[in-house]
Amino acid sequence: MSPGAPVLRLDGVTKSFGDRQVLHGVDLDVGEHEAVALIGASGSGKSTILRCVDLLEEIDDGDIFLDGEVITEPSVDAVAVRRRLGLVFQAYNLFPHLSVLDNVVLGIAKGHGVEREEAEATARDLLARFGLEGRGDDDPDRLSGGQQQRIAIARAFAARPRAMLLDEVTSALDPELVGDVLEAIRDLKTAGMTMLIATHEMTFAREVADRVAFLHEGRLLEVGPPESVLSDPAEPETKRFLRRLLEAGRV
Amino acid sequence: MLKARLQFLIPLAAAAALAGCGSDDASTESDSTATASLDDCTPDKLETKADGQLTVATDDPAFPPYFEDNDPTNGKGFESALAYGIADELGYDEADVKWTVEPFNSSYAPGPKDFDFDVNQISITDKRAQAVDFSVPYYTAKQAIVALKDSAAASGTSLADFADTKFGVQIGTTSLDAIDASIAPSTDPQVFDTSNDVVSALKNKQVDAVVVDVPTAFYLTAVQVPEATTVGQFEAPGGDTWGALLEKDSPLTDCVSAAITALSDSGELADIEQTWIADKTDAPVLE
Amino acid sequence: MTDRRAERAAARRRRDRRGLAIAAASTIIVIGGIAVLILTSPGWPAVRDQFFNAGEFSDTFGDIAKAFWLDVRVFCIVEVVVLILGLAVALVRSARAPAMFPFRLLATIYTHVFRGIPTVLLVYLIGFGVPALAVATEDGSTPLSWLPTEPVVLGGIALALSYGAYVAEVYRAGLNSVHRGQHDAALAVGLTETQALRHVIVPQAVRNVGPPLLNDFIALQKDVALIAIIGVTGEAFRQAQIAASADFNYTPMVAAALLYLCVTIPMAMLLDRWERGKARS
Numbered sequence: 001m002s003p004g005a006p007v008l009r010l011d012g013v014t015k016s017f018g019d020r021q022v023l024h025g026v027d028l029d030v031g032e033h034e035a036v037a038l039i040g041a042s043g044s045g046k047s048t049i050l051r052c053v054d055l056l057e058e059i060d061d062g063d064i065f066l067d068g069e070v071i072t073e074p075s076v077d078a079v080a081v082r083r084r085l086g087l088v089f090q091a092y093n094l095f096p097h098l099s100v101l102d103n104v105v106l107g108i109a110k111g112h113g114v115e116r117e118e119a120e121a122t123a124r125d126l127l128a129r130f131g132l133e134g135r136g137d138d139d140p141d142r143l144s145g146g147q148q149q150r151i152a153i154a155r156a157f158a159a160r161p162r163a164m165l166l167d168e169v170t171s172a173l174d175p176e177l178v179g180d181v182l183e184a185i186r187d188l189k190t191a192g193m194t195m196l197i198a199t200h201e202m203t204f205a206r207e208v209a210d211r212v213a214f215l216h217e218g219r220l221l222e223v224g225p226p227e228s229v230l231s232d233p234a235e236p237e238t239k240r241f242l243r244r245l246l247e248a249g250r251v
Numbered sequence: 252m253l254k255a256r257l258q259f260l261i262p263l264a265a266a267a268a269l270a271g272c273g274s275d276d277a278s279t280e281s282d283s284t285a286t287a288s289l290d291d292c293t294p295d296k297l298e299t300k301a302d303g304q305l306t307v308a309t310d311d312p313a314f315p316p317y318f319e320d321n322d323p324t325n326g327k328g329f330e331s332a333l334a335y336g337i338a339d340e341l342g343y344d345e346a347d348v349k350w351t352v353e354p355f356n357s358s359y360a361p362g363p364k365d366f367d368f369d370v371n372q373i374s375i376t377d378k379r380a381q382a383v384d385f386s387v388p389y390y391t392a393k394q395a396i397v398a399l400k401d402s403a404a405a406s407g408t409s410l411a412d413f414a415d416t417k418f419g420v421q422i423g424t425t426s427l428d429a430i431d432a433s434i435a436p437s438t439d440p441q442v443f444d445t446s447n448d449v450v451s452a453l454k455n456k457q458v459d460a461v462v463v464d465v466p467t468a469f470y471l472t473a474v475q476v477p478e479a480t481t482v483g484q485f486e487a488p489g490g491d492t493w494g495a496l497l498e499k500d501s502p503l504t505d506c507v508s509a510a511i512t513a514l515s516d517s518g519e520l521a522d523i524e525q526t527w528i529a530d531k532t533d534a535p536v537l538e
Numbered sequence: 539m540t541d542r543r544a545e546r547a548a549a550r551r552r553r554d555r556r557g558l559a560i561a562a563a564s565t566i567i568v569i570g571g572i573a574v575l576i577l578t579s580p581g582w583p584a585v586r587d588q589f590f591n592a593g594e595f596s597d598t599f600g601d602i603a604k605a606f607w608l609d610v611r612v613f614c615i616v617e618v619v620v621l622i623l624g625l626a627v628a629l630v631r632s633a634r635a636p637a638m639f640p641f642r643l644l645a646t647i648y649t650h651v652f653r654g655i656p657t658v659l660l661v662y663l664i665g666f667g668v669p670a671l672a673v674a675t676e677d678g679s680t681p682l683s684w685l686p687t688e689p690v691v692l693g694g695i696a697l698a699l700s701y702g703a704y705v706a707e708v709y710r711a712g713l714n715s716v717h718r719g720q721h722d723a724a725l726a727v728g729l730t731e732t733q734a735l736r737h738v739i740v741p742q743a744v745r746n747v748g749p750p751l752l753n754d755f756i757a758l759q760k761d762v763a764l765i766a767i768i769g770v771t772g773e774a775f776r777q778a779q780i781a782a783s784a785d786f787n788y789t790p791m792v793a794a795a796l797l798y799l800c801v802t803i804p805m806a807m808l809l810d811r812w813e814r815g816k817a818r819s
Contacts, residue, residue: 051722054726056722079730082726082728085726089723089726091719092719092720093719106727106738107727107728107729110728110733110737111729111733152723159727359786359787362581376784378785378786379784382785382786382787383786419769423784425784439772440771441689441769442769442780443767443768443769448768448769451670452769455670456669457669457687458769499584
């Protein structure tokens with residue numbers, strides 16, 4: 001991999017579900033240590049992009065590259081690719097039948113073959129780091145939504161992925177819980193994690209993202225630094241979207 | 252928690268209480284000698300289920316040599332002929348005899364019956380006599396061992412030869428008791444619901460041999476399982492007598508007994524036996 | 539303030555006491571009424587002698603209880619088989635790989651057929667049919683002699699096949715009840731499909747359908763009595779039948795029923811408690 005090469009590259013990614021075409025030739029790069037915010041209306045295809053990158057969906061056309069190697073060929077081992085990425089969903093991340101600690105341990109122990117003791121130590125460190133010290137033995141259902149999402153992020157981070165994919169991780173939370181989760185993501189950025197973040201939180205995007213990509217009906221209409229895309233967008237669709245968000249008090 | 256425990260105890264308590272309610276009456280035993288004379292046993296005097304008709308019950312299917320062609324109305328077969336003989340003694344015409352089906356297991360259920368009397372190779376025992384009425388005996392049965400011709404059991408000549416045999420019997424017959432009393436085999440006999448199941452078990456070699464009463468044995472080997480043979484007959488201690496079954500304290504019991512006694516005294520019962528089952532009782536006696 | 543509080547508390551106490559009194563009175567009236575109805579009916583003495591005969595009970599209880607031990611052993615073993623078989627069939631039916639198609643088809647046929655035939659028929663067919671298959675051929679050889687012929691074994695197999703089909707459907711409902719997102723989350727942390735099933739999906743599925751599984755177990759405990767019809771003498775129901783038809787008295791049946799209750803009632807109470815626990819969470 002040549003220095004400066006993007007960690008993630010999407011090249012002409014096209015995806016349909018049945019008759020409905022969801023992604024139309026998406027091109028996007030995410031560089032090392034870069035945080036790219038993916039914004040757009042619901043149903044614009046943000047989740048689909050992240051799921052395709054994590055090989056939970058098969059793309060119809062185009063290619064996706066991780067560290068310069070194509071990952072969307074049928075011959076590629078999907079499990080190995082997923083172990084180098086960390087995808088966190090909007091909800092249903094944690095396994096309710098396991099303790100918080102076991103949730104974090106399971107992936108690295110079974111998925112990465114780490115010894116149980118070492119995995120538990122790593123897990124405890126991470127929980128402390130994400131502000132959940134001592135919660136290891138708790139039942140996930142007893143924690144707040146915000147705490148659950150932070151544990152999910154810690155779990156994805158535990159495997160030291162090449163890139164993290166965050167799919168609207170705060171959208172299902174009560175407003176007063178959102179802040180702590182955003183704080184966790186801020187920490188990841190400070191730590192230099194490469195991230196592709198689908199989000200509705202524009203203020204946060206402006207603050208954390210290196211670039212913002214606007215997705216409209218499956219097409220990347222505008223990509224650029226937050227100051228231009230969010231404050232002075234070039235495309236009319238981008239303007240319309242941001243105005244609606246403003247009216248809803250979300251910017 | 253208390254409520255839950257109560258739920259658990261109630262059925263037990265109820266059963267115990269019900270059992271404890273009152274004592275077990277020693278019920279009246281049916282007299283073995285008829286105390287009625289046939290003069291008092293005529294259709295107009297008998298309290299039958301249907302006026303002027305005699306309702307007789309047996310099981311379905313009704314097997315030879317007790318009935319023929321599963322049709323009790325044709326008068327053929329030992330018990331069919333016996334039933335018509337009893338009817339005749341009581342003054343009924345053939346046409347006044349009505350047949351009904353009564354499965355063995357319900358024949359002794361408490362409460363009123365649909366029949367006046369039931370003939371179904373039912374053995375008389377004291378315990379049974381507490382639940383139902385029996386007439387005087389009309390036949391004394393011996394037990395027979397039936398096995399497939401080429402099996403080890405077929406060559407037995409004394410009861411001791413069957414110590415390790417796997418037997419099959421039908422439920423509700425005295426055959427099981429006979430086996431336990433006279434042979435005491437090392438493995439428990441298998442008990443089946445119907446005689447058909449017993450026959451299947453023999454054919455499929457699920458059992459080595461079956462025990463049935465002697466006349467049934469001959470029908471079995473002659474018709475149902477020709478590849479089987481009657482190895483021998485034996486008598487269970489205490490004997491095995493058959494009687495007609497009537498509901499408890501039936502007003503007809505003495506009259507039916509009187510009819511059977513009359514048939515016996517006149518030699519007609521012996522004729523019926525001779526016709527339908529006598530020549531079917533040749534089999535080596537096992538001791 | 540405290541006066542009003544005391545008033546309200548007192549009123550509540552009065553109301554509770556009234557409720558208790560009404561409950562007691564209605565219980566006495568209803569149960570007492572039923573008892574009077576039964577005990578004064580003309581047929582009662584006969585029914586009591588035929589069904590609740592203390593002498594007959596003590597004579598036969600020992601044999602029936604001994605035979606009941608066979609029932610217990612059979613349903614414990616069969617239940618283990620059923621739980622494993624049911625899960626296997628459910629997993630096969632839920633598999634999506636094309637290579638699994640013939641197995642999926644077999645599994646689907648199995649569940650439809652064995653849920654569709656009454657268990658008693660299955661016991662009969664297998665209990666008498668299998669030994670019939672295993673008879674010797676014309677020349678005396680026994681190619682199928684490896685087939686089991688012991689009625690207990692055949693009856694157990696019939697019960698396992700029948701209940702396996704019901705339990706497979708219960709498991710399938712359990713598997714479907716686990717949110718799809720859990721499967722994706724499991725893959726996202728780097729588990730293989732098999733690991734995802736084993737560590738994430740199946741544990742949750744089983745937890746979710748614990749009560750229906752226990753319910754089926756209780757039903758199995760009672761259906762063990764069916765093996766009596768293929769000649770298993772040492773079984774409680776059959777022992778009761780033998781005693782009943784020998785003495786023309788149904789009390790042994792009541793004795794057998796009580797033994798069954800000794801096992802099924804605690805199970806049912808456990809089931810209730812489990813369901814209440816789940817409803818609360």
